[in-house]
Structure formats: C-alpha cells, structure tokens
Amino acid sequence: MGGGKKKRTLTQMAKAQESRQRETKRLKMERERRLSRSESKAARIIPPDPRDKNVIKQLQSMKVITPYTVASRFNLLLSVAKDFLEDLHRQGVITYVSGGRNLKIYKPSER
Template sequence: MGGKKKPTLSQLAKRQEKQAPAKPTAKGKKAAEERPTVRASLVDPKLLNDVEKEVVKWEYVTPYLVATRFNTKISVAYQILRTLANKGALVLVSKGHRTEVYTTPDRLKQIAA
C-alpha cells in the first residue's frame, strides 16, 4: 500500500547531473555518436531480388532469418517470403500461429525421398 516513495529535490538534482551530456573530448573531435540503424519498411524489387538469390542457398528460411540478415522488419520479411512462395522460388513447409518455415522445392524433394 502507499506505493514508492518520491525522491527529494537533492536526489533529483544529483540524478540530472549524472545524466548530463558528455563534453567534447578535444577540439575538432566529436564524441562517437551512435546512430540508430534504419530498417527497411517497404518491399522494393532490389531487396526482393537480393533475398531471392541468397535464400536459395539456405536449408530453411524463416522470417526472423531474413529480417536479421537483410536488416528489415519482421513484417516485411513475411511479405517477401510470401511473395517468393507465390513465385515458386520457395515452398511453405510448416506454418504455425507464430512463424512460417520455408525451403526450396529441390530441398523438399530431397527431404521427401
């Protein structure tokens, strides 16, 4: 009951001092800035061709693998894989409520044999 105690004014001031931005180390040199990685959020034909050339070499393909290796969003990876499946470059092996597993038609024949 009652919840967490609120910090005092001096505690808040100390916390803000610790979070203050770092000063430049030397003249002309800037501190290393971390830039957020930009992930592709649209399916463009170049990305589709790159993925198609690469995933044919893999044993199996999941949306997570495509998203991490090609720096895209998971939703874009799903779209890419479904497009490749419609083209016939990939075959859907297993689908659950969470993910989909694809492979090439040649590998599917090897597994079935």
C-alpha cells in the same frame, strides 16, 4: 541597497564558456544520431527486390527459411520479412513447409 550581482572571475567565466560549448556539441551529436537512426529505420522497412539474382541466390543457399532468418540476413523488420516471404511464396521462389499461427517455415523450391 545590495549593490547588485558580483562580476565573475576569469576562471569562472572560462569554465562557463567551456560547459556551454560542450553542451552545444552534445546536442549537435544527439541530433545527428537521431537523424541517422531514422534513416536506418527507413532502410529496415524496404524489402529487397524479390527478382534480384543475389537475393534469390542467398535464399537458395539456406536450408530452412523463416521470417527471423530473412530479417537478420537482409536487415529487415520481422513484419516486413513475413510479407516478403509470402510474396516469394506466391512467385514460386520458395515453398511452404509447415508452421502455425506465429511461425511459417519455408524451403527453397527446386528450380
């Protein structure tokens, strides 16, 4: 009896098409952003080479070396920076000054 759904007007069809295009564009941007975010996370996990001259020079220029300063300088996660500092301490590049359970303070060794 009802005769079915009415046909949309031209402006309604144009608006619907524009909104679909905007939605697909937004989804594409989100997907790209998500991929770039995962790439940046991967970069924050890999510490710099401890034998690199540039890295050693930057560390020698710092008066006090803490995990936070290393993490912010080299764009690392805090846990990765702690492991990196322990590795440098074992190599003799930096010396342990003081610290407790949560924070360790190092200084550049006199070489």
